Amino acid sequence: MIAFSNCTTSRLTTHLSSAVFFLSTQNTRYVCKHMEKNIDAAIRKGNFFWGRSILLFSTTVDRFNNNAKLATCSSLSKESNIQSSNATQKVPVKRGEEVTVKIQGLVTGGDGISRIGRYVVMVPHSVPGQVVKVVITRVRSSYANAKVVQVVEESPYKVEPVCKHFGPFGCGGCKFQHISYDKQLEEKYEQILRHYEGLFTRLASSSCAEKQTLKPMIGSPLIYGYRNKMEFTFGNRRWIPIDLHQQDSAENESISNDQQVGGDDFVLGLKPSGHFDKVLPIEYCHLQESIANEIMNFVQKRTAEMQTSAYDVYSHQGFLRNLVIRTANNIRNEMEVMVNFVTSFGEDSKLLQPLALELAKEFPCIKSIVQNFTTSKGGASRGEEEQILFGCNYIQHYMLGRTLRFTANCFFQTNPLQTEKLYQLVREAANLNRKDVLLDLFCGIGSIGLCLASDCKYVYGIDVVEEAIQMAKVNAEINQVKNAEFILANLEKSSLQDPEIQRLFHRNGILPPNVVIVDPPRGGLHSRLIKWLRWLKPNRIIYVSCNPATQVRDLESLCLVQRYRLVSVQPIDMFPHTPHMECIAVLERM
Ligand SMILES: C[S@@+](CC[C@H](N)C(=O)[O-])C[C@H]1O[C@@H](n2cnc3c(N)ncnc32)[C@H](O)[C@@H]1O
Incomplete structure (x- = not known):
């Protein structure tokens, strides 16, 4: 205290x-x-x-x-500023009214922001700098939502999207293909700065932050074909991306179910945003490699010819659920591909075997075809049981001198080129020496810890997914890393008293960890884990986050309560054309 x-x-x-x-x-x-x-x-x-x-x-x-609510709320801190600044002003627009506005920037989530006086109008699918005629679709006391009717003046940041599926009624995966990449980076930087500026002020006043804490954004070397994993959905409600401006109603729901099904009730593609029950058939996804698109098209054609059904999200009947294609480059720089069919349990299970053999013959880079069975009623593509249809159940990626093996249900970073940069930055920030003991929390298949193991005395990794921990152990073995150990534990539930965790701190000859890397999911660090860190008192904490809102919350606890100095925050773009943001924060004990 x-x-x-x-x-x-x-x-x-x-x-x-x-x-x-x-x-x-x-x-x-x-x-x-x-x-x-x-x-x-x-x-x-x-x-x-x-x-x-x-x-x-x-x-x-x-x-x-719940964490998600917190994340959304605080990530909209800009919006809440807007709201408070507008609290007393009169709402200047009505629903259905057409107004002309200039787009000033983007808010978290990707919508354009414009103002009428001080009143805010949010315009999705617009470009900063554009002057647009919009129709107001929803009115709140402090802001309104609107959609573009006409572009009155074009923005210098507007570029032609490369993808035919991109657009207000398209696949929903990319939000910024129509904005130049430099501008995307500038806007993401601004958003991160808005998340952090309050924290910087508070920390500066208690000497917990240094000047120039936020570093310039690092862009991705590839802006197309950068993803090594795409998850497609089988469905029976086809989404037809007609331009709804021409429809009578402003809402997407105005298309009748018949129109969406379009007479063809078997589709493989992506879900348009906001429509969990529809599937937009995809011909080519520019975020993944071309070979993955060829495989997807092949599966699309063959499964449509098969006597089987797509899973129905309402009746929970139907067999085929997801197609997940993952790619990797092994130590010989050869591509390795994994095809994962996520299905329901049932009779149709045998149907996929002939397709798997056909796929393997057609695409020699495929090293693994697996089928994951699930009973989940949600959209989870993680299997409860897995069977191998061809080859083995893993593929391998080589980076930073390590071969990293992963299976269908393990996390692996999705932009591999940029991941190398990310890990190098983590290595620089960790600044390890041979006496240091590193704790890699949320370690997945052990990637970060194993890449840094040669810099330090010992590495401990912890993750909640059993398959990931098994893979981390295998990865230590195949890379002949002898100074790393991986532990299965839930970092939201485990206590310092758990025997496995206790071993971390009471081992003959090995000191407790003094450098900690945390790389949690979007919800950030659980209060229980923050307590752990308080007890452990590492000299340095490197916090990798894909959600600046929860990262800011956790850094506040660590700096103001536990007396860590926030040395730097490095934003790095892992996901071009999407609103997602990644930051590496470095903390040192004061
Ligand atoms: C963003 S990934 C980071 C993985 C790894 N650091 C990497 O770079 O590949 C988050 C990881 O947190 C793990 N995870 C999620 N919730 C967890 C929990 N409650 N306890 C432990 N690990 C958890 C996931 O299994 C996943 O591997």
Whole structure:
């Protein structure tokens, strides 16, 4: 616990504004009460335990709100600023009204933002710099949503999208193909800065951040064909991407079900955004390699001819669910491809064997064809049981001197060229020496830890997926890494008392970890894990995140409560044409 006994008014204001930030994004009555109690108690004692209070707020928020909600709320912090600044002004538009606006930038999620006076109008599928005539589709007290009717003045940042499936009613995977890549990077940088600027101010006032903390964005060397994994869906409701501007109603739902099915009830493609039950047939996805497109087309044709059914999301009947194609480049720089059919259990299981043999003959780069059976009613493509239809159950990617083997249900970074850069940055940030013990949390198949193992004394990796931990052990073996150990544990539930975890800290001859890498999913770090880190007190923490909102929340706890200095934040673009963002934050113990 840190006491700011000489707390100045400005510091007080800064910390209060941080508390208000949490409050404004959460509105949880419990949090209010909790906060009041803590502030009252602190003031009564004459000390201002603001850091502690902030941690309490954030953990309380965490407990009482699900992570996704928190992420969305705080990622829309810009929007909440907008909302508060507009709270008193009159709404200047009506639903259905046409107005002309200039697009000023992009908000988290990818919509364009424009203003009428100080009132905000969000316009999806627009380009910063464009002047557009829009029709208002939804009105809120502080902002409205609208859609483009006509481009009145073109933007210098507009480029021709390469993909025929791109557009307001297209596949929904890419959002920015019509914006130059340089502008995409600039906009993502701005969004990251907006996420971080409040934190930088708060940290600067307590000497927890250095100047120039946010570094320039690093762009992806490939902006097309960069993905090594695509997941397609089999469905029985075809999405026809007709331009809905010409429809009477403003909403996509205006197309009748018959029109969407289009007389053909078997489709393989991608789900258009906002339509979990429809599938847009895809001819070519420019984000994946051309060989993966050929394989997808082959499967599309053959499965349509087969006497089988696609899974129906309403009745939960039907056999074929997903086609997942993954690619890798092995140590000889040869491509290795994995084809994974996700299906329901059932009679039709044998149907895929002949198709698998045909595929393997047609595409010699295919090293693995597997079938994953699932009973899940959601969209999860993870199997409960797996059978090998051809070859083996894994493929291998070579990077940074390591061969990394992974199976169908393991996470592996999806932009491999940029991943090399990401890991190099992590290596530089970790700045390991032969005495250091590294803890790689959320390690997946062990990629980061194994790439850094030769720099340090020992590596421990932890992940919740059993298959991933098995692969991490195999990867240590095939790369002859002797100083790494991988442990299966749930980092949201495990406690420091778990015997496996205990071994981390009480091993003869090996010190407890003093450098920690965390690379969590979008929800960020659980409060339990933050407690762990508090107890462990590593000298350095490298936090890799795909969600700046939860990263900012966690960094606040680590810096203000546990006294880490935020040394740098490095944004790196892993996903061109999409709104996704990745940042590496480096923390040093003060
Ligand atoms: C973004 S990936 C990072 C993987 C790895 N660091 C890499 O670069 O390939 C997140 C990983 O967190 C793991 N994970 C998710 N929730 C977890 C939890 N509660 N406990 C432990 N691991 C978890 C996933 O299995 C996944 O491997």
